[in-house]
Amino acid sequence: MTPNEIDQYLASDFDGFKVELHTDQERGDIILGRPPYNVIAMSQREDLRQVFEALDAHPDVRVIVLRAEGQHFSSGGDIRGFLEASPEHVSKLAWNVAAAERCSKPVIVANRGYTFGVGFELSLACDFRIASETARYALPEQNLGQIPGSGGSARLQKMIGITRTKHMVMRAKRVSGAQALDWGFVTECVPDTELESATDALVEELRRFSPLAQRTAKKLINDNEDSPLKVAIEMEGHCYSRLRSSADFKEGVEAFHAKRPAVFRGE
Known part of the structure; x- marks a missing residue:
């Protein structure tokens, strides 16, 4: 796509999220917008992948930020959508969630409140995770008779090891932002009122570099x-x-x- 076509695409109405371009700050924000829990629909994952790719191709964006409206980042995916989705669609879930990881540009995610299931998996695919002290991370799929299906347990094990990953996955345990920082899978943990300013500061820091x-x-x-x-x-x-x-x-x-x-x- 040309730069104009990218701008037009990013200005589209997306289901469950929106995109904000701040070219004066060389940043593009993807904002989950289905509060209070920002449940992520099956179709939304494909849209998110395409938006990450468009922001990665945007000539005036240096840093990509993933954040959410309200007090929770995301409680996870639409459970009913798993039963209705075709096997072919389900087979693409991990590829879509990994879009942030494939971006050539740095990707920051700001987490507060519930960061569960696919919300957590999306966050793990980002480069920098900034957690509010209110953040609670979990992979609760065992409660549904399932396991994480979009890279959650695999990425987490690389970051925190087998013992802590089993604790979170096999027991569906929640981990606080402070504990996540101690375990090493978030970059920073800040007071809830400072989440936006900490994210802004990291964007500005990354913009200084080549x-x-x-x-x-x-x-x-x-x-x-x-x-x-x-x-x-x-x-x-x-x-x-x-x-x-x-x-x-x-x-x-x-x-x-x-x-x-x-x-x-x-x-």
Whole structure:
């Protein structure tokens, strides 16, 4: 799509969420908008994937933010939708939820209140999770005779290990924002009144860096998740070598020596 077509698409009426573009801040926000619990419908997952991809392609967006209206991020998916969905549709759920992870740009999610089921899985696919002290994380599928189906247990185990993942998945236990920070699966935990300001601050922090270096770092870290150490170090070296010839690296070095802020252009 052209930039104009992307803008027109993002201005569409979406079921269960909306998109706000703040190009003066180089950010695009996806806002879950079905309060109080922001239940995520089956069809909504495909729409969310497409919106993440459109924001990733938007030339004036540097950082993507996923947040929600009201006191809860999301209580999870529409339970009845699972029974009505075709096997083909269900087979795509994990791919749609992983859209934030596939974005080349950094993705921040702001969680408050219930962050359950697919709401939690969407959050785990983001790069940075900022939790309010009111946040409660859970994968409650055992209560339905099911397991997480969109990467929840798999991503969580990579982050917090097998014992704590079994605690959350097999016992459907809730974990507070403070505990999530202690366990290492959120980036920050802040008072509820500071969730928006903490998110804004992280957006501004990420905007200071080279877009090219940010994209490279995200892809490298994601690709190295399952790599042996020697392979990961080799990949890191290749990426480092390529960035040395970039205009952003030249600008960064010159700005450092001139003791001035760098102006990165992603080139």
